[in-house]
Amino acid sequence: xFRRTPRVFAATLAVAALALGACAEKxxxxxxxxxxxxxxxxxxxxxxxxxxxxxxxxxSLSATATEMLFAVGAGPQVTAVDDQSNFPADAPKTDLSxxxxxxEAIAAKDPDLVxxxxxxxxxxxxxxxxxxxxxxxxxxxxxxxxxxxxTELGTLTGNTxxxxxVVQRMKDDITKIVAEVPQxxxxxxxxxxxxxxxxxxxxxxxIGSVYTLAGLENIADAADADGKSAGYPQLSQxxxxxxxxxxxxxxxxxxxxxSAETVKARSGWSxxxxxxxxxxxxxxxxxxxxxxxxxxxxxxxxxxxxxxLPAS
Amino acid sequence: MPRTLKKVGPVGVATPPRPGxxxxxxLAAGVLAVLVALVAGVSLGPVSLPPGSVAIELLNLxxxxxxxxxxxxxxxxxxxxxxxxRAVLGxxxxxxxxxxxxxxxxxxxxxxxDPYLLGVAAGAGLAVTVVLTLGVGAGGSLSGLPVTIPLAAxxxxxxxxxxxxxxxxxxxxxxxxxxxxxxxxxxxxxxxAGQTYLLQRHADSIQQVYSWLLGRLAxxxxxxxRLVLPxxxxxxxxxxxxxxxLDVLSVGDDEAASxxxxxxxxxxxxxxxxxxxTAAAVSASGLIGFVGIIVPHTVRLLAGSSYRVILPLxxxxxGAFLAxxxxxxxxxxxxxxxxxxxxxxxxxxxxxxxxxxSARRVLT
Numbered sequence: 001x002f003r004r005t006p007r008v009f010a011a012t013l014a015v016a017a018l019a020l021g022a023c024a025e026k027x028x029x030x031x032x033x034x035x036x037x038x039x040x041x042x043x044x045x046x047x048x049x050x051x052x053x054x055x056x057x058x059x060s061l062s063a064t065a066t067e068m069l070f071a072v073g074a075g076p077q078v079t080a081v082d083d084q085s086n087f088p089a090d091a092p093k094t095d096l097s098x099x100x101x102x103x104e105a106i107a108a109k110d111p112d113l114v115x116x117x118x119x120x121x122x123x124x125x126x127x128x129x130x131x132x133x134x135x136x137x138x139x140x141x142x143x144x145x146x147x148x149x150x151t152e153l154g155t156l157t158g159n160t161x162x163x164x165x166v167v168q169r170m171k172d173d174i175t176k177i178v179a180e181v182p183q184x185x186x187x188x189x190x191x192x193x194x195x196x197x198x199x200x201x202x203x204x205x206x207i208g209s210v211y212t213l214a215g216l217e218n219i220a221d222a223a224d225a226d227g228k229s230a231g232y233p234q235l236s237q238x239x240x241x242x243x244x245x246x247x248x249x250x251x252x253x254x255x256x257x258x259s260a261e262t263v264k265a266r267s268g269w270s271x272x273x274x275x276x277x278x279x280x281x282x283x284x285x286x287x288x289x290x291x292x293x294x295x296x297x298x299x300x301x302x303x304x305x306x307x308x309l310p311a312s
Numbered sequence: 313m314p315r316t317l318k319k320v321g322p323v324g325v326a327t328p329p330r331p332g333x334x335x336x337x338x339l340a341a342g343v344l345a346v347l348v349a350l351v352a353g354v355s356l357g358p359v360s361l362p363p364g365s366v367a368i369e370l371l372n373l374x375x376x377x378x379x380x381x382x383x384x385x386x387x388x389x390x391x392x393x394x395x396x397x398r399a400v401l402g403x404x405x406x407x408x409x410x411x412x413x414x415x416x417x418x419x420x421x422x423x424x425x426d427p428y429l430l431g432v433a434a435g436a437g438l439a440v441t442v443v444l445t446l447g448v449g450a451g452g453s454l455s456g457l458p459v460t461i462p463l464a465a466x467x468x469x470x471x472x473x474x475x476x477x478x479x480x481x482x483x484x485x486x487x488x489x490x491x492x493x494x495x496x497x498x499x500x501x502x503x504x505a506g507q508t509y510l511l512q513r514h515a516d517s518i519q520q521v522y523s524w525l526l527g528r529l530a531x532x533x534x535x536x537x538r539l540v541l542p543x544x545x546x547x548x549x550x551x552x553x554x555x556x557x558l559d560v561l562s563v564g565d566d567e568a569a570s571x572x573x574x575x576x577x578x579x580x581x582x583x584x585x586x587x588x589x590t591a592a593a594v595s596a597s598g599l600i601g602f603v604g605i606i607v608p609h610t611v612r613l614l615a616g617s618s619y620r621v622i623l624p625l626x627x628x629x630x631g632a633f634l635a636x637x638x639x640x641x642x643x644x645x646x647x648x649x650x651x652x653x654x655x656x657x658x659x660x661x662x663x664x665x666x667x668x669x670s671a672r673r674v675l676t
Contacts, residue, residue: 084516097515099512099515100512100515194519195519195520196520196531197519197520197528197530197531198530198531198649199519222647223647223648224648229648233647233648234530234648234649235647235648235649236357236358236530236642236646236647236648236649237394237530237531238357238358238359238390238394238395238642239358239359239646239647241359241386241389241390241394242359242386242387242390244386255516255517255520256520265535266531266533267393267394267397267532267533267534267535268389268390268392268393268394268533269389270389270393271385271386271388271389272386
């Protein structure tokens with residue numbers, strides 16, 4: 001998956017900040033949670049990685065990892081993030097690249113922990129050779145993967161309790177939102193658009209599992225029944241028109257200038273329920289392509305957009 | 313396909329006009345191929361529709377006809393709004409690429425001159441990548457049609473051909489076909505490197521650019537047909553009007569001049585028209601290789617080596633070839649799409665080898 005052009009809407013920012021306490025907005029808690037373990041709790045071990053001391057110069061090369069680090073209260077320990085890490089706004093953005101990670105450029109920041117989503121260019125080997133600790137946060141397949149990454153980042157950065165709070169709050173919020181989903185005889189169908197070339201995601205993907213929580217049925221599932229496309233098939237237009245989804249969700253708004261208007265203007269799409277009933281939802285590209293705490297906002301958006309649909 | 317292979321003169325020498333019967337037969341075959349491609353294009357797809365109903369819906373497109381085909385409104389849209397424009401666009405783009413390829417081969421007196429080998433593709437690719445990654449002139453439109461990408465593709469492809477031409481065929485006096493091709497390779501490599509660099513710097517646009525590069529008719533609609541049609545008409549008009557000049561040019565500039573022609577002027581006109589056609593094709597459907605080189609040569613091997621014959625037939629057969637290839641692209645692994653550039657190479661390569669082997673003459 002490709003992350004998208006940085007751009008966050010102020011409204012989303014505000015909502016996310018309030019909902020998640022990502023910028024330490026939550027009640028009276030300070031960024032460094034009082035209950036969190038201090039240096040005494042170190043060394044810590046996660047998987048094969050052992051840190052002797054609390055990391056104070058963290059470099060994050062993944063937009064999702066950056067969101068997670070700040071959410072668990074490790075923000076003050078982060079010294080540099082990559083060029084795609086546009087949330088939260090006060091993250092120390094640099095021109096480091098997560099797509100083309102460069103060991104020298106990373107080492108120049110003298111980090112005591114590097115967080116990456118992809119092991120490209122043998123970067124993990126190179127950093128390990130330089131004795132720089134590396135923690136990988138690969139793209140989540142399930143919500144549990146997200147919870148695990150948040151928990152482990154909390155452990156590694158000495159923010160165990162705060163991380164547990166974040167995970168618990170996410171679980172509670174999701175439970176609450178799912179409870180609002182109306183009971184219907186038949187699930188509304190949807191098409192989730194990753195790009196104007198009509199790449200999409202099936203229910204087997206992380207994003208697809210969020211739609212499943214919202215009680216929706218994916219029209220693309222049959223297209224990748226064998227899983228050969230890893231859950232991301234490219235659909236023929238006529239298959240989409242024939243499937244007649246009730247909703248179209250766009251996650252290519254910022255990257256590719258798609259909108260409800262451009263979808264309506266597409267040749268042959270005017271007869272689709274989603275177009276006819278004005279049920280085209282423009283998502284935030286970033287929120288829809290990351291697996292951090294803001295996945296709750298994504299679920300909220302989806303449920304809010306689909307709740308009004310009368311039970312057919 | 314009737315296989316009437318005849319002995320013809322070497323490439324570059326206009327054969328005397330052959331008996332009209334054969335020419336007419338090939339022309340009829342070309343028109344038939346286009347019709348077959350059109351019918352296949354609207355009847356076949358990942359969604360199966362009864363052929364009879366499809367035929368009725370096509371009749372309904374005629375003014376004053378209202379027959380009941382038994383199709384739902386959405387199925388009607390699939391036929392008239394998705395398959396039909398896609399088939400038409402395939403015909404236009406394939407025709408343009410084959411025609412431009414044939415024209416380049418004639419102008420440069422080089423059987424290997426193809427829009428792609430001359431750097432056109434790399435030039436268009438770089439320009440479009442600049443637009444997509446840097447957002448230069450994003451959203452520019454002319455009377456409601458998006459023009460930024462087609463315009464960029466045109467500027468890029470014309471610039472690349474000019475570079476190749478200046479490097480490899482100074483003043484059109486190059487006596488070595490290899491020099492031109494090598495220049496094209498060098499220009500392509502240079503421009504592709506620039507494109508790769510840009511993509512590395514703007515990784516977030518990779519998916520968009522990549523899918524464009526692989527070629528697509530997948531998202532074709534009438535708006536794309538409207539975009540390509542004027543360029544198609546202009547390009548084919550210019551090249552077909554100049555097809556006799558091409559025959560003379562292929563003999564030599566001096567002969568052309570002695571016949572009262574302006575070899576250089578014709579050459580520039582042809583290059584500009586072929587580049588415009590290629591750019592229009594590329595901008596509507598991305599990079600689709602192979603058509604520009606395979607179709608004209610197949611026609612040359614089967615129907616004769618005069619450009620008067622090659623060019624119109626390339627237009628017809630190129631269009632039919634691409635429209636049929638597109639049917640394969642959307643049905644082979646339905647409901648998913650296969651990039652059409654992949655299919656043209658997979659089908660075109662072996663087919664061309666077959667034609668080459670069965671033709672009892674050598675391309676020189």
